[in-house]
Ligand code: UTP
């Protein structure tokens with residue numbers, strides 16, 4: 001809650017405005033019953049028609065003015081609440097963008113999306129209710145009680161019994177509902193997760209005939225959500241009938257004792273009518289307060305979830321003082337690098353050391369799950385090693401800014417991700433200030449130019465969400481072109497040729513060799529893709545079990561020999 005308060009600060013003036021308007025509005029409203037009492041007790045009793053008309057006009061004017069004031073208040077309230085929500089959303093978005101993968105893994109994408117949308121909306125709603133009601137209610141309560149006591153101190157004794165009972169009921173009910181509110185948010189997360197997974201994985205789900213299974217999974221999450229929502233609503237539904245009963249009994253009591261006093265001649269009818277109105281206002285104030293109270297825990301649950309993200313520190317941060325010495329050497333060194341995923345028992349990368357010479361190609365070979373991608377991500381500083389260090393151009397990458405480091409690298413990830421937009425925009429993602437010629441060149445080197453030209457709109461062709469209107473190999477080649485256009489000192493290809501046929505791959509590799517004058521790290525599973533590398537690193541279950549050229553490893557390394565043998569069995573070695 002506290003972390004969010006700072007976002008309110010810029011709105012202190014509009015909020016003061018809301019308070020001011022509320023105060024004025026309440027004064028108008030509180031005065032009306034007194035005027036009505038006068039109409040009855042003075043106007044009607046004395047048959048003073050001009051007095052009745054004059055006071056009546058005043059009452060109408062006051063009502064109109066209180067409506068105008070209320071509209072002003074509502075306008076300011078929506079402005080503050082919506083502005084506040086926008087600010088928090090932006091802050092949250094920026095914060096999440098700065099997270100390293102570790103934090104993203106920890107919170108989860110689905111939950112981050114709910115927090116940025118649903119949770120903030122929740123707070124926005126509560127904020128507007130609080131600004132609207134919670135400021136009104138206390139003023140109305142104090143004013144109503146004060147005027148009621150001033151008017152009829154004896155009848156006011158009824159409140160001494162009615163109000164504590166009302167408070168007790170509200171407290172009991174809300175106390176039961178609070179824990180359920182945070183449960184509801186968690187169920188929303190779950191629902192979002194299931195929807196997200198089943199939408200992004202729709203092809204796989206259909207291919208494996210798992211539609212009914214997914215439907216069941218959704219059903220479970222959906223019903224779970226419904227059950228909790230019903231439970232909350234059942235509890236909350238008790239609130240209003242109970243309040244209604246208490247208010248009705250109080251009214252009966254007021255009329256009852258009021259009638260007795262009128263009979264005794266100590267109370268006037270108009271005053272009793274006004275008193276009834278004040279009583280109604282007092283109870284209304286209580287209802288408003290209880291609604292506000294009811295909303296607060298819900299907002300608290302959301303605020304906590306947002307606060308958690310805002311307070312999370314990215315584990316990977318830029319150093320305060322970056323090493324200014326930047327040379328374009330083109331060397332990568334790993335020194336005893338070990339990495340363990342958050343919560344995992346065993347390290348996935350263990351004590352790895354090797355050096356990549358400027359301008360040379362190093363290949364990383366290993367079976368699925370050997371830790372190749374993890375190793376690459378350590379070089380990109382998506383994660384920090386738990387032990388050892390990575391040096392790029394002689395500098396520990398923790399001592400340079402992430403921007404500087406990544407500027408040097410053209411990264412082609414294993415899992416291609418393209419963005420909605422044209423092909424050109426996607427290539428420009430690599431570097432914004434490139435000319436069209438450079439884009440065409442990059443597409444040529446990446447062997448993508450042919451299929452791009454075949455498209456009706458060429459490089460202006462729109463790519464759908466996640467590149468769903470392109471083939472796997474086409475996506476891979478665009479992803480390569482995006483890296484090439486940066487013209488970096490280093491290239492990292494993580495299994496980037498897997499979706500290409502042999503011929504295309506061979507041609508592409510030839511092209512890269514000729515055109516790219518840079519240090520290259522290439523991850524591969526096929527011997528044919530990597531055997532020309534200056535150095536091959538063989539990974540097995542996170543450990544380095546071989547290092548050297550193809551010929552050297554073929555002679556001396558058992559694991560390598562096995563891989564070569566198994567692939568030649570499949571006729572894969574060219
Ligand atoms: P990698 O993703 O580094 O393996 O995961 P790899 O060598 O690149 O595999 P392929 O060839 O692309 O398939 C190495 C290990 O780290 C774990 C995985 O379970 C795997 O065993 N891992 C990976 C995590 O625990 N968390 C992650 O976020 C990623």
Ligand code: MG
Pocket residue numbers: 372373374414494495
């Ligand atoms: Mg991988």
